[in-house]
Amino acid sequence: xxxxxxxxxxxxxxxxxxxxxxxxxxxxxxxxxxxxxxxxxxxxxxxxxxxxxxxxxxxxxxxxxxxxxxxxxxxxxxxxxxxxxxxxxxxxxxxxxxxxxxxxxxxxxxxxxxxxxxxxxxxxxxxxxxxxxxxxxxxxxxxxxxxxxxxxxxxxxxxxxxxxxxxxxxxxxxxxxxxxxxxxxxxxxxxxxxxxxxxxxxxxxxxxxxxxxxxxxxxxxxxxxxxxxxxxxxxxxxxxxxxxxxxxxxxxxxxxxxxxxxxxxxxxxxxxxxxxxxxxxxxxxxxxxxxxxxxxxxxxxxxxxxxxxxxxxxxxxx
Amino acid sequence: xxxxxxxxxxxxxxxxxxxxxxxxxxxxxxxxxxxxxxxxxxxxxxxxxxxxxxxxxxxxxxxxxxxxxxxxxxxxxxxxxxxxxxxxxxxxxxxxxxxxxxxxxxxxxxxxxxxxxxxxxxxxxxxxxxxxxxxxxxxxxxxxxxxxxxxxxxxxxxxxxxxxxxxxxxxxxxxxxxxxxxxxxxxxxxxxxxxxxxxxxxxxxxxxxxxxxxxxxxxxxxxxxxxxxxxxxxxxxxxxxxxxxxxxxxxxxxxx
Numbered sequence: 334x335x336x337x338x339x340x341x342x343x344x345x346x347x348x349x350x351x352x353x354x355x356x357x358x359x360x361x362x363x364x365x366x367x368x369x370x371x372x373x374x375x376x377x378x379x380x381x382x383x384x385x386x387x388x389x390x391x392x393x394x395x396x397x398x399x400x401x402x403x404x405x406x407x408x409x410x411x412x413x414x415x416x417x418x419x420x421x422x423x424x425x426x427x428x429x430x431x432x433x434x435x436x437x438x439x440x441x442x443x444x445x446x447x448x449x450x451x452x453x454x455x456x457x458x459x460x461x462x463x464x465x466x467x468x469x470x471x472x473x474x475x476x477x478x479x480x481x482x483x484x485x486x487x488x489x490x491x492x493x494x495x496x497x498x499x500x501x502x503x504x505x506x507x508x509x510x511x512x513x514x515x516x517x518x519x520x521x522x523x524x525x526x527x528x529x530x531x532x533x534x535x536x537x538x539x540x541x542x543x544x545x546x547x548x549x550x551x552x553x554x555x556x557x558x559x560x561x562x563x564x565x566x567x568x569x570x571x572x573x574x575x576x577x578x579x580x581x582x583x584x585x586x587x588x589x590x591x592x593x594x595x596x597x598x599x600x601x602x603x604x605x606x607x608x609x610x611x612x613x614x615x616x617x618x619x620x621x622x623x624x625x626x627x628x629x630x631x632x633x634x635x636x637x638x639x640x641x642x643x644x645x646x647x648x649x650x651x
Numbered sequence: 652x653x654x655x656x657x658x659x660x661x662x663x664x665x666x667x668x669x670x671x672x673x674x675x676x677x678x679x680x681x682x683x684x685x686x687x688x689x690x691x692x693x694x695x696x697x698x699x700x701x702x703x704x705x706x707x708x709x710x711x712x713x714x715x716x717x718x719x720x721x722x723x724x725x726x727x728x729x730x731x732x733x734x735x736x737x738x739x740x741x742x743x744x745x746x747x748x749x750x751x752x753x754x755x756x757x758x759x760x761x762x763x764x765x766x767x768x769x770x771x772x773x774x775x776x777x778x779x780x781x782x783x784x785x786x787x788x789x790x791x792x793x794x795x796x797x798x799x800x801x802x803x804x805x806x807x808x809x810x811x812x813x814x815x816x817x818x819x820x821x822x823x824x825x826x827x828x829x830x831x832x833x834x835x836x837x838x839x840x841x842x843x844x845x846x847x848x849x850x851x852x853x854x855x856x857x858x859x860x861x862x863x864x865x866x867x868x869x870x871x872x873x874x875x876x877x878x879x880x881x882x883x884x885x886x887x888x889x890x891x892x893x894x895x896x897x898x899x900x901x902x903x904x905x906x907x
Contacts, residue, residue, distance in 0.1 A: 344906070382755055383751055383754050383755050383904070384905070385904060385905060402757075403757045403758075404757075406755060406756060411751070411755045413748060413751045413752075415748045416748075417747070417749040417750075417752035418749070419661075419665065419747070419749055420747065421665055421668040422665070422668075426664075431752070431756075433653070433657040434654060434658070434753070435756050478752070
């Protein structure tokens, strides 16, 4: 549905995006994750046809956004970082205008505007001036504008920025609903948002794609050989050496101490689950087994490790 | 066409939702009305004098001696109010981020420019519309020729079109409305003064400068003559201005 091929964008001597490629399938919600200034907005602006790429191309529903811009734009709904509202128009007038320039047929306009306002929960401010809306309403009017012409593709640039927690939950629920019938690209720098709403994640840093995968795969992939957390009350005995002697264990480090109990981080050989052996060893010795769990890296840690790694390697090149 | 009208409609609505439309129309109505009043009083005295001189003296001509000078002198207001019409056309869209909405909607740059141009022309035409009231009065008390009046209006519309095209171009170059309004005023002023400057020049450059003068081409229209030479001048001026505006919007896109 959306295909970005070797996209590069330069602003003068500054390269904002370099050789970015990814795809989003029909009905998929793709998270676009990266720190501020990573090139998320630039990439989205190219996909929506707002600006041309320096190199490479973007396809929406099979249409090249540079070669057939009208066809591509007809199928794209876009919520920019700041909702593009006309301050002196009322919400309804604004949406009627948007419907008109987005090619909604005259006879459908009024009903389409009405249903979209209900869907985005802005019907109560229909007659209010855009200039007088709160940040949360502005964001939702912007979202309504993107949905009006029922586009196949939705590009949302930080749709939950500036909303209160309740509105964030509502907006995320709405975006989840939209996936399935629409293809959604959602940019954000809020990590839980990605794991909650997106099926796949593109992580971008300093203009380059550093990872593309599902949130689950990213988690397991980056775990490497994986490790296990064991908390043992060994009653003074040297549990560390005992645990290290279990078959498949490659290393044991002390991570926490709670009174007489000690928490160990046990590294192990890949694809070798040592949890059973660990448990029976501890219990066999007559020690207290207080906790035993696989340690997962959170998306935050993955994100940090990916983006900092990237930083180090690019600095090394320079 | 529907897309062009959608933009035109939006532009006109925002003119009348802001004080701009009222300031523009009000200022013009005030100055035009004041001048019209003074000119009518003068014309009245002149007519009585001429009548007193009796037969053999040339008859006074209401078209040449009243309507034409009133139009010509009240045009000075254009210098001040027309930059106000175009100052926010692009600047405001760029500043508030709505440019992103327009440029990512399924409409062409040409449609956006034409829509904005027609919107500005719409406000300009309603400003000129104020003078129709005075015309009705003149037709009520006298018998002016209506053809020269019609051509005068046509000429004024074409002249205004040139100013709108320049104004759109300048507005597309900046985010700042104040910069837009001052720069537009300066450019208008230059095109206005060109034939004053011409008199200090050699005959060749004089002819050239006179041809460039935006007001010089209005003379024949005011006299009731539609000369294709002048129509071509105005239309190509407008087309060139709009073309440069399109380029400027495109450049902005590439630059990001």
